[in-house]
Amino acid sequence: MPALYYLHPANHLTIDKLTDILNAQLALSTEAVQALEKSYLFLKECLEKNPNALYGINTGFGSLCNTIISDTELSTLQHNLLLSHACGTGEWVPLPIVKIMLLLKIQALIYGYSAVRKEVVERLITLYNANLLPVVYTQGSLGASGDLAPLAHLCLPLIGEGKIWSNGNLYSTAEIYAQMNLEPLQLEPKEGLALLNGTQFMLAYGYYILLHLNKLEKWADIIATLSLDAFACCQEPFAEALHRIRPHKGQQITAHRIRILRAASSIANAPSVHVQDPYSFRCIPQVHGAVKDALEWVSTIMQTEAASVSDNPSIFPEERQVLAGGNFHGQQLALALDTLAIAMTYLGSIAERRIYQLLSGTRNLPPFLSPKPGLNSGFMILQYTAAALVNQNQHLCYPSSVASIPSSNGQEDYVSMGANSATKAYTILENLKTILAIELMHASQALYFRLPQKTSPLLEAILDDFRQQVPIASTDRIFSHDITVAKKFLDTYEINHIF
Numbered sequence: 255m256p257a258l259y260y261l262h263p264a265n266h267l268t269i270d271k272l273t274d275i276l277n278a279q280l281a282l283s284t285e286a287v288q289a290l291e292k293s294y295l296f297l298k299e300c301l302e303k304n305p306n307a308l309y310g311i312n313t314g315f316g317s318l319c320n321t322i323i324s325d326t327e328l329s330t331l332q333h334n335l336l337l338s339h340a341c342g343t344g345e346w347v348p349l350p351i352v353k354i355m356l357l358l359k360i361q362a363l364i365y366g367y368s369a370v371r372k373e374v375v376e377r378l379i380t381l382y383n384a385n386l387l388p389v390v391y392t393q394g395s396l397g398a399s400g401d402l403a404p405l406a407h408l409c410l411p412l413i414g415e416g417k418i419w420s421n422g423n424l425y426s427t428a429e430i431y432a433q434m435n436l437e438p439l440q441l442e443p444k445e446g447l448a449l450l451n452g453t454q455f456m457l458a459y460g461y462y463i464l465l466h467l468n469k470l471e472k473w474a475d476i477i478a479t480l481s482l483d484a485f486a487c488c489q490e491p492f493a494e495a496l497h498r499i500r501p502h503k504g505q506q507i508t509a510h511r512i513r514i515l516r517a518a519s520s521i522a523n524a525p526s527v528h529v530q531d532p533y534s535f536r537c538i539p540q541v542h543g544a545v546k547d548a549l550e551w552v553s554t555i556m557q558t559e560a561a562s563v564s565d566n567p568s569i570f571p572e573e574r575q576v577l578a579g580g581n582f583h584g585q586q587l588a589l590a591l592d593t594l595a596i597a598m599t600y601l602g603s604i605a606e607r608r609i610y611q612l613l614s615g616t617r618n619l620p621p622f623l624s625p626k627p628g629l630n631s632g633f634m635i636l637q638y639t640a641a642a643l644v645n646q647n648q649h650l651c652y653p654s655s656v657a658s659i660p661s662s663n664g665q666e667d668y669v670s671m672g673a674n675s676a677t678k679a680y681t682i683l684e685n686l687k688t689i690l691a692i693e694l695m696h697a698s699q700a701l702y703f704r705l706p707q708k709t710s711p712l713l714e715a716i717l718d719d720f721r722q723q724v725p726i727a728s729t730d731r732i733f734s735h736d737i738t739v740a741k742k743f744l745d746t747y748e749i750n751h752i753f
Contacts, residue, residue: 261286261364266561267357269464269553276353279383280360282375289366290375296571297369297444301325308567308576311444332446336413339406339450342391347404347455349419351680352387354458355408359449362563368448369569377412377439386430389417390455396661397584397672400564401455404673409449414438444569452564456587459676460556463594463683464549470687471545472753473744474601475508476716477694478538479515481608482522483709484700486617487531489522497539504546509539511753519710528617534607541604548597555590588655588672595651595679602647602682602689606640609689612696613637623699623727630730633696639737640692643685650678691740695724695733702726712752719747 259278262285267275282290300308307313312323312331323331347355360378363370381388388411394403410416411427414437418430431437490496497509516522530536567578613633615621624632654674660667698717701709708714723743724736 261361263289263365266557267361268557268560269461269468272354272461272465275357280357280379282364282372282379286364286366287372289364290370290372292571293366293369293569294371296574297569297576300576301443311447311567311576328443329440332441332443333413335446335450336406336410336441337415339402340410340416342394342403342407344391344393347390347392348680349387351458351462352390352408353382353385354461355390355404355454356382356387358454358457358461358560359405359408359452361560362452362454362565363448365563367563367568367570368444368565370445370448371442374412374439374441374445374449377436378409380434380436381411381418384434385420386411387419389419389424392677395455395673396659396666396669397453397456397588397675398582398669399662399666400451400453400566400582401584401673402450404455405450405452408454412439412449413441448565451566451582453559453582453584453587453672456584456591456672456676457556457559459680460552460587460591460594461560463679464553464556466683466687467549467594467598469749470683470690470744471542471549471601472749473690474542474545474605475511475538476515476713476749476752477690477697478535478542478605478608479512480697480701480709480713480717481612481693482512482535482538483516483519483713484612484619484697484704485531485535485608486521486524486526486528486704487535488526488528489516491531491536492516492539502543502547504550505539505543507546508542512538515713515752516710519708519713521704521707521709524707532607532611534604534611538604541600545597545600548593552590552594552597555586559587584670584672585655588670588675589653591672591675591679592651592653592655595647595653595675595682598679598682598686599644599647599651602644602686605689605693606637606644609637609640609693609696612700619700619703623696623703624730625728632727632730633699633733636692636695636733636737640689643689647682647685650682654678687741687744688737691737691744694720694744695736695740698724699726716747716749
């Protein structure tokens with residue numbers, strides 16, 4: 255039976271809690287219900303007593319903000335908003351990210367600054383708990399005025415529209431509602447706007463990438479250390495004293511991990527015949543460390559955003575104010591996601607260089623790591639694949655956030671483009687996983703040629719488990735299957751006990 259997680263305005267969705275919450279059922283705490291009701295009732299009071307225009311509540315949207323809407327049409331205004339903004343295109347957002355979007359949207363609403371009814375949030379929770387995930391498209395958001403198009407698709411089921419994934423099958427919302435005996439909601443003033451305003455598309459991608467990258471950056475250190483021994487590299491560049499005098503946090507962590515991983519390696523502890531190693535080996539702490547420092551900063555940005563309200567206007571019952579501003583703007587996330595893309599590209603680029611060196615036929619390794627080079631091409635073309643992915647990453651990491659295009663007749667004249675930063679970063683993450691899987695294959699093959707010398711017992715245990723799934727290649731074979739298996743190994747193999 256899944257655990258029950260009570261949503262509370264004082265409890266924020268941190269990265270380390272995410273996996274547990276995603277496996278739980280959601281419920282509203284008493285405090286969440288009170289926060290929702292307080293802002294809803296205050297807005298209702300404002301509309302009854304205040305004849306002034308309130309943006310998006312009794313006015314049009316964007317450059318239509320000066321168009322006043324009559325009281326009898328306020329519900330239709332919100333309904334039309336969801337319909338008109340559901341103009342996404344491109345590929346479908348991966349379902350794990352859609353689920354995170356739902357969670358983040360629910361959390362943002364229960365802070366009590368958006369004036370939506372409890373019933374609206376409860377319907378989102380119903381979808382979430384039943385794992386009914388709306389079809390959302392990857393393209394259409396400018397990352398300012400929020401992630402309008404993706405969030406429109408996410409919330410279409412509330413009004414009975416859109417399509418929903420259930421148990422691997424695609425249904426219309428009408429079909430799902432008939433099965434569950436549910437009726438579409440009639441939105442009240444502000445509710446459609448509150449559903450669409452927000453940065454939950456960008457943020458969900460950021461959370462998903464960080465969740466996976468927190469493990470993948472550890473793998474990068476482990477695999478790089480295997481490559482260090484595979485290439486018979488010196489220990490000296492990882493000495494504690496060197497990193498004490500340049501005390502970047504990530505650099506120190508990386509060097510410390512390598513010292514732990516190589517401590518009992520017979521290869522690392524053998525007398526070195528090489529004065530220095532190529533930068534892709536010698537500078538692992540500096541490069542991997544810079545990535546760690548970037549990840550720490552990005553995590554701070556993402557977790558701050560998850561604890562934020564990115565709606566507009568925002569409702570302040572305590573201050574008795576309705577304030578319009580720019581909290582929907584995704585510039586912080588756009589910059590963080592572009593930084594994440596660059597950081598991941600570093601990890602992939604330096605890994606590919608180590609792959610290249612391992613194939614060079616130097617340091618007592620056979621050319622292309624084949625026992626019979628010539629008759630066999632060995633791992634030659636695997637490096638081509640890694641290089642192709644690195645090249646794609648290098649192009650994709652050009653920052654989307656530096657290129658704004660005005661919209662809404664000039665009213666929204668500077669946007670973040672963070673949604674494109676998000677989807678590009680996702681592609682880079684998947685490419686990085688493949689590059690590291692290919693490096694692991696190379697390191698495993700190269701270490702076979704070092705026998706009877708071995709790496710450390712800690713790393714030998716990983717190698718033994720890996721080689722049961724991806725055996726040493728004594729002759730050429732179809733390596734595409736091996737790459738797929740190696741990627742799955744990175745996903746499923748438990749390494750938390752190592753660091």
